[in-house]
Amino acid sequence: MNLHAGRIAPDIGALKRQAAELRGKAIAMSHASGSAHLGSCLSCLDIMTVAYWDVLRLDPANPTDPLRDRFILSKGHAAMALYATLATRGYFPEAELATYNKDNGRLAEHPPANLLPGVEAATGSLGHGLPIGIGMALSGRIQGQDYRVYALLSDGENNEGSVWEAAMFASAQKLEKLCVIVDYNKWQATARSNETLQLAPLRDKWEAFGWDAHEVDGHDVAELSEKMRNLPNGSGKPVALIAHTVKGKGVSFMEDDNNWHYRAPTAEEVVLARQELGLA
Amino acid sequence: MRNEFADELTKLGNEDPRLVMLSGDIGNRLFDKFRAAHPSRFINCGVAEQNMMGLAAGMAMSGLRPVTYTITPFVTTRCLEQIRTDACYHNVPVTVVSVGAGLAYAGLGPTHHACEDISFLRSIPNMTVICPGDAWEVRAALRAVMQQDGPAYIRMGKKGEPLIHPGVIPDFKIGRAITMREGTDVCLLSTGNILPEALHAAEDLAQHGVSAQVVSFHTVKPLDQDRLRESFARFPVVATIEEHSLIGGFGSAVAEWAIDNATLPSKRLIRIGTPDAFFKLSGEQEFARECLGLTGHQIADRIRQALR
16 A cells, blocks of 8 residues: 555656656557547546556555555546556556557456456446445445545536436535546537536536535646545535646647547657657 | 335345445335444435446445345336446446336336336346245345345335245245246246236136146246256246236246257247336226236136147
8 A cells, every 4th residue: 555645745747757658658559559539538647647646545566455545537438548547557567558459458448347457447438437436435434444536527427417416415425535526628529518518617516516626727736636635625525626627738739629539649640749748 | 025125134234234225215214124223324325326326336346235226117227327337347246126016016107117127137247137026035035146246136026915935935046946836737937026926827727727837937037047948848838927028028038048949949938928018007006917918817818828
């Protein structure tokens, strides 16, 4: 168990470098496999980095430790971000990233159940991760365990009714060790999220559902660290972080361009992207 | 069945600290004893079945044994994807218990009828499907699923059904059918809450000189293959009886098995169940059964025709 996480001050520079590296790995996977959803991966990788290198109490050598903190990637289409994170964090060999979306591999386009260490829940159908996380948080309470549960949702995922069933339930149950992070990159698969189903004002909605809701910069690792570490935060409520992000973050020609929901980078674009990320 | 379910659940809750009861805002007072004994392990999840099923899966992933409970269509169809993806794909011990199987809530109208749930749930990998024939089978089934590790579905009637078994069923086993009555001319395989009608049919047939065997086939998945093999070998006519659609239910499961095992050509299989239609008239279960040909004497008539 990583007992230091959350106790010593985060090394902001190191976290930023880590996030850039993970972006490079996700871009490589997308290029090698021709896979979609790269923009969604890049928007959430600062959050993932803070979770796995600063906040979560975890032990990659003992991935099913009953006392570990849980992190559920509810937006399962960002699987490349999760795989890059888990491999780099030591859950499985980094070389396995090359098998992403290849025949006979463990790294499918959405995270699998009971197959890959570190994957807490199979996701890919939206609106499932939060209820599962609630079950985990309730289990912790019932069994007298101290772990915390984090669920990362996409903004488009907030279209799902099950999210709001879960939101009302979690606040009624005062699940103060539960944290939702909404990767609010303002896009869903085919359109602006606010023009599809109106999310705004999103923080107000979560607050109205009984959560301690905050708006944060989803690319500010120091702010994310402070908010995500602070759980329970004394409010007696579950915590919702509305993380303002940019789809395709870190690569100028991908940022806020929703074509990168579906297209994969060419070899030349990979080189350019790596230069921008300082990885060249 | 539901009162005996609540009673057995309370006993099991006393024995197993992992058992958690999740209700979809029904069962007013039904679970008072369980709640009193285990307040932290009774949770009213409200009228939000998708969340209830997802959180049950999360609990099961974290070492608990959740039981989810509400009226049949809402604890099955309403949250079918959560059952499939969260509970069955992860293959975790969530027990889905439904009240109001088939036409048990006939009077509440088609929104509350449940004649498709067996079809939906038995097609999902890892799922066990149990349709108890009486309250003793409910108790035994609940106890049995708590001993296994995967997801399970228990489909109950409502309250006040006749008790068929004399008491505790000592050797109840998931996937092993129970002979309720011996016979030589025809074999009636009944699943679920229509078991009393199957027995009435056998009485009726006996009065007409036909000896009917009656089997409570409480588990639809996995099927008791040994029993099917034996039944098709011994009897010229085998009938399946269920309060469920003829499409995809118990009879379908038996027909699939018979075709796959090349058993059918020399034997006749009769499937008795509800038609491919919503039943829209008002009226209680007995009336609905009469309209749809599911009472004991109607079943007996069908069998006699088949034997001619």
